[in-house]
Amino acid sequence: MESDAATPAGFRQRKLPSKLRMRGAASDMADPNQLFDDTSAHAGPPGLGYRGQETPGMGFPAQALLTEPMSNFAVTYGSSLASQGKEMVDRNLDRLITISKLKYYFAVDTVYVGKKLGLLVFPYMHKNWEVRYQQDTPVAPRFDINAPDLYIPAMAFITYILVAGFALGTQNRFSPEILGIQASSALVWLIIEVLVTLFSLYLVTVNTDLTTIDLIAFSGYKYVGMIVGVVSGLLFGRTGYYLVLLWCCIAIVVFMIRSLRLKILSEAAAEGVLVRGAKNQLRMYLTMAIATAQPVFMYWLTYHLVR
Structure with missing residues (x-):
């Protein structure tokens, strides 16, 4: 009866089993500010957290196998499409207008432009109207005013x-x-x-x-x-x-x-x-x-x- 009076709120103190007393002693020795018990000793393989989730800083092999090949495939496929599109545009453009020939018609300089404008307004005094050729190819306009x-x-x-x-x-x-x-x-x-x-x-x-x-x-x-x-x-x-x-x-x-x-x-x-x-x-x-x-x-x- 004395033990019942010493117990607060009238509760009787029961003896705990030996295993529970040992665990309670170990927890008393832990940090009093710790909110949860350290269960790392019973955790799964390294790299996995709670319920198999990936811990920060650790790579998950299955996810890496899924994401990296897909991204590499997308980059490779996109670059191949771009190169094929460029080749198609260049090929079709060359059928209509050859770029090298088009550059020929813009090969001018200031002297040529001035002389050609004068020829367009005063063509009466000009004598030679033949276009000059070099190896069966007409010379650039900047070298021939008639081109x-x-x-x-x-x-x-x-x-x-x-x-x-x-x-x-x-x-x-x-x-x-x-x-x-x-x-x-x-x-x-x-x-x-x-x-x-x-x-x-x-x-x-x-x-x-x-x-x-x-x-x-x-x-x-x-x-x-x-x-x-x-x-x-x-x-x-x-x-x-x-x-x-x-x-x-x-x-x-x-x-x-x-x-x-x-x-x-x-x-x-x-x-x-x-x-x-x-x-x-x-x-x-x-x-x-x-x-x-x-x-x-x-x-x-x-x-x-x-x-």
Whole structure:
């Protein structure tokens, strides 16, 4: 009864088994601030935590086998697709336009550009119109003023669109839609002109070294005269526009006839006299038609820009 009175809250103290007393003694010797018992001695294999979870800093072999091969496969497959796509684009692009040939038409320098612009505006004093060749290959435009190029037509086309926008702005008629229509119409007419020329050469059965890029270059030279005409109209009115545009139209006709005559008539020397005479007339008519079509386009694309 005395032991019952010494026990707090009236509970009787029972003796614990020997194994439980030993475990309690070991726990009393542990850190009093420790919340949980150390069960590392009874844990599983190293690298696994509670319930087989991966402990930080330790790699799980099964997961590594699943993730690393998949990522490597994805990278390899993506790079192979990119290389195949690049090869396909290059192959199809080479079928349409050879990059090396396209670089030829942009091989210009400042001296060539200045001389070619002067030739387009004043072609009357120029004597030799033959394109020079080196080992059956035409020399680069920067070495021959008679060689066609794409630099001047491309820059002239962009400048023409900018000048057209400025002219429309001075008349309070500028808008992005109108400028887009102006650019698209000029481009469409250029494409139509080149296609009609190619079809005409096919009908006349002309075997010439003129390529599609050459025709684009020659057709694009008229934008130089169009720019000069519109700028003159902005500075001196419609009278200045008509006078300067007339000069530029005559100049481009002379330039086109003298440039295309040698290329379109290049095979005439290898034919007989009768065949040569009949085909030469058709070729001359075709050359005159191509040349005289340039002033029509020049006026059609610029007359509404000057008031």
